[in-house]
Amino acid sequence: MYYLKLVGQFYQDMRRQKLRTFLTMFGICWGTIAVVLLLAFGVGLEARSRQSMHGMGTNVVILWGSKTTMPFEGMGIGRQIRFRQEDAEYLERKIPQMALISAEYSKWNVKIIYKKNARSITLKGVQPSFGELRNIIPEQGGRFLNDLDMQHSRRTIFLGNKLRDALFGEGSNPAGRVVMLGGVPYTVVGVLQKKTQNSNYSGSDENMALIPASTFRGSYGHRYADNLVYRAVDPDLSELVNKDVYRELGRRFKFDPADKEALSLWDTTEGDRFIKYFFMGFKAFLAIAGVFTLLVGGIGVANIMYVVVRERRREVGIKMALGATGKTILMQFMVETFLIVALGAGVGFGFSAAVVQVFKLPIMSNVIIYVGTPTISPAVALGTMLVLGIVGFSAGYAPARRAARMDPVRALEF
Amino acid sequence: MIELEKVSKVYRMGTVPVVALDGVSVEIAAGEFVSVLGPSGSGKSTLMHLIGCLDTPSGGTYRLDGRRVEGLKRNDLAEIRNRKIGFVFQNFNLLGYATALENVELPMVYKKMRGRERKSKALELLGLVGLGDRAVHRPSELSGGQRQRVALARALANDPEIILADEPTGNLDSQSGREIVQLFRKLHQAGKTVIVVTHDKTIAAETRRVLNLFDGKLVSDSPNH
Ligand SMILES: Nc1ncnc2c1ncn2[C@@H]1O[C@H](COP(=O)(O)OP(=O)(O)OP(=O)(O)O)[C@@H](O)[C@H]1O
Ligand SMILES: [Mg+2]
Numbered sequence: 145m146y147y148l149k150l151v152g153q154f155y156q157d158m159r160r161q162k163l164r165t166f167l168t169m170f171g172i173c174w175g176t177i178a179v180v181l182l183l184a185f186g187v188g189l190e191a192r193s194r195q196s197m198h199g200m201g202t203n204v205v206i207l208w209g210s211k212t213t214m215p216f217e218g219m220g221i222g223r224q225i226r227f228r229q230e231d232a233e234y235l236e237r238k239i240p241q242m243a244l245i246s247a248e249y250s251k252w253n254v255k256i257i258y259k260k261n262a263r264s265i266t267l268k269g270v271q272p273s274f275g276e277l278r279n280i281i282p283e284q285g286g287r288f289l290n291d292l293d294m295q296h297s298r299r300t301i302f303l304g305n306k307l308r309d310a311l312f313g314e315g316s317n318p319a320g321r322v323v324m325l326g327g328v329p330y331t332v333v334g335v336l337q338k339k340t341q342n343s344n345y346s347g348s349d350e351n352m353a354l355i356p357a358s359t360f361r362g363s364y365g366h367r368y369a370d371n372l373v374y375r376a377v378d379p380d381l382s383e384l385v386n387k388d389v390y391r392e393l394g395r396r397f398k399f400d401p402a403d404k405e406a407l408s409l410w411d412t413t414e415g416d417r418f419i420k421y422f423f424m425g426f427k428a429f430l431a432i433a434g435v436f437t438l439l440v441g442g443i444g445v446a447n448i449m450y451v452v453v454r455e456r457r458r459e460v461g462i463k464m465a466l467g468a469t470g471k472t473i474l475m476q477f478m479v480e481t482f483l484i485v486a487l488g489a490g491v492g493f494g495f496s497a498a499v500v501q502v503f504k505l506p507i508m509s510n511v512i513i514y515v516g517t518p519t520i521s522p523a524v525a526l527g528t529m530l531v532l533g534i535v536g537f538s539a540g541y542a543p544a545r546r547a548a549r550m551d552p553v554r555a556l557e558f
Numbered sequence: 559m560i561e562l563e564k565v566s567k568v569y570r571m572g573t574v575p576v577v578a579l580d581g582v583s584v585e586i587a588a589g590e591f592v593s594v595l596g597p598s599g600s601g602k603s604t605l606m607h608l609i610g611c612l613d614t615p616s617g618g619t620y621r622l623d624g625r626r627v628e629g630l631k632r633n634d635l636a637e638i639r640n641r642k643i644g645f646v647f648q649n650f651n652l653l654g655y656a657t658a659l660e661n662v663e664l665p666m667v668y669k670k671m672r673g674r675e676r677k678s679k680a681l682e683l684l685g686l687v688g689l690g691d692r693a694v695h696r697p698s699e700l701s702g703g704q705r706q707r708v709a710l711a712r713a714l715a716n717d718p719e720i721i722l723a724d725e726p727t728g729n730l731d732s733q734s735g736r737e738i739v740q741l742f743r744k745l746h747q748a749g750k751t752v753i754v755v756t757h758d759k760t761i762a763a764e765t766r767r768v769l770n771l772f773d774g775k776l777v778s779d780s781p782n783h
Contacts, residue, residue: 459653462652464612465651470633553607
């Protein structure tokens with residue numbers, strides 16, 4: 145009852161000071177929204193950036209053969225390095241920290257026909273590991289190329305989603321249908337699930353067709369792969385694995401491992417590291433901006449609490465005359481401060497949650513492609529509450545202590 | 559037992575010292591009924607504040623039940639006020655947002671008494687001052703006399719030995735004032751120490767002992783009847 149009563153008096157005080165109370169709560173509310181939403185968007189944007197970066201594959205390295213530029217063991221410069229299937233297998237065997245590898249063969253301007261629809265596409269021959277390496281996830285009702293396709297050089301084909309749309313109609317499931325490639329029939333096994341891809345090295349995956357590397361070699365007579373794709377067991381080991389690749393291929397192709405030009409290499413983990421540190425800084429900036437807004441709100445709360453304490457000197461005096469200790473008085477004003485903060489913060493959290501929900505609506509799907517899905521992570525929520533607690537405590541303590549230390553006789557004079 | 563020995567109180571107004579009490583020595587035994595008279599500014603309220611442990615003397619010694627008060631900490635003073643003293647003020651000093659019942663409960667809240675016990679005691683006290691049917695009224699819904707009776711019930715909450723009243727009838731009509739004085743007399747008969755500051759000679763006449771203050775000094779201390 146006593147604490148309920150306390151709230152009652154508090155409510156009356158707040159009513160008497162409508163505008164000031166509103167502004168104070170608004171300060172806290174705004175600060176909360178600032179912290180929560182800024183960080184929610186930060187988290188969403190980071191996830192989005194990672195996701196689109198990983199559209200091409202998570203922590204993969206793309207490796208091309210190039211021309212030697214340093215003489216080595218009696219061999220001249222300008223030799224072209226070309227990879228065969230065996231080279232991929234050799235590297236996988238020799239480098240234990242290499243998790244996955246796939247050779248990738250390409251042919252441009254291949255005509256693909258289904259009934260009356262024809263398209264000119266980039267056709268690729270890949271190993272089954274390519275799917276996992278390059279984040280190629282099949283739509284429901286389909287599958288990616290598998291080991292049996294590879295072993296038996298089956299004429300199976302996996303289609304990019306845009307290519308499927310063009311050949312079979314949007315959203316249809318062509319698994320089991322037969323398309324023609326240069327007069328040869330291929331059975332569709334699956335379609336790429338739509339993904340965001342902000343980088344590529346030979347066109348976007350949505351417009352391609354993939355067949356088993358073995359089938360590709362057999363059909364087109366390519367002896368050499370265009371490139372290799374691989375991933376280290378851990379992104380932090382990527383650089384080490386790259387060094388091993390230079391060493392092993394140097395030995396195999398007889399080039400100097402120090403000859404950087406002999407191979408051409410794109411390590412996407414560098415982008416990930418960049419994103420990681422960039423967003424670390426970015427989120428710190430957002431958090432600091434939000435926290436400062438909250439601190440300003442806290443100053444407002446401290447200000448109104450000083451007013452409340454001054455206006456209730458008499459009440460403090462009466463309570464002291466009846467035996468209230470300084471601690472009781474202190475607690476009373478602290479509770480009231482936390483109440484203001486909690487109310488403002490509650491509204492702020494509610495508003496932030498609502499905004500985040502709005503971004504989940506279907507009409508926002510186009511926006512989400514660019515800014516990502518804002519997410520109130522538990523860490524953000526907890527951190528904000530911690531800051532709010534500190535702000536509430538700092539804002540309430542000084543005025544509450546002033547009340548607690550009042551001289552009862554002086555307080556009663558008002 | 560209240561023992562004041564050469565007690566003085568000096569306020570500082572900027573650099574100018576104001577002597578509110580000047581070497582007052584007086585003993586008031588348990589169960590006495592005392593009135594304090596004197597012109598405005600003579601130090602009556604200051605004396606009450608000191609006796610009631612709302613304030614401490616600048617000089618001299620004050621013993622309450624044999625215990626010296628000067629050196630006590632704020633929390634100890636608060637506890638003495640809570641357990642041993644009941645204040646009644648001229649302007650009632652009720653909490654406006656609380657009901658009569660809640661006002662009476664307040665000292666018991668600070669004594670950490672349990673809710674149900676607190677409530678029944680508060681109702682009993684309101685009955686004692688004749689306001690059993692006004693428990694859930696707020697002060698603004700009560701007359702002056704009724705408010706002062708609520709204040710008196712509140713002063714009695716923790717069964718204090720001493721009731722200190724500073725011009726308790728100053729804001730009341732004569733009828734309400736008489737009712738309050740009757741209650742004081744009843745309390746005195748029940749064994750409480752009652753000390754009343756007043757300008758009203760008829761109230762002073764009810765008491766058994768009259769202290770006269772002038773300019774911060776105790777100028778007379780005489781038994782009544
Ligand atoms: N907080 C204070 N600061 C400075 N001077 C004070 C303070 N409180 C009281 N005084 C002074 O002390 C003297 C005694 O005041 P006190 O209130 O005890 O008088 P009183 O007898 O109760 O008068 P009244 O009948 O008007 O209530 C007065 O001169 C007053 O101005
Ligand atoms: Mg006075």
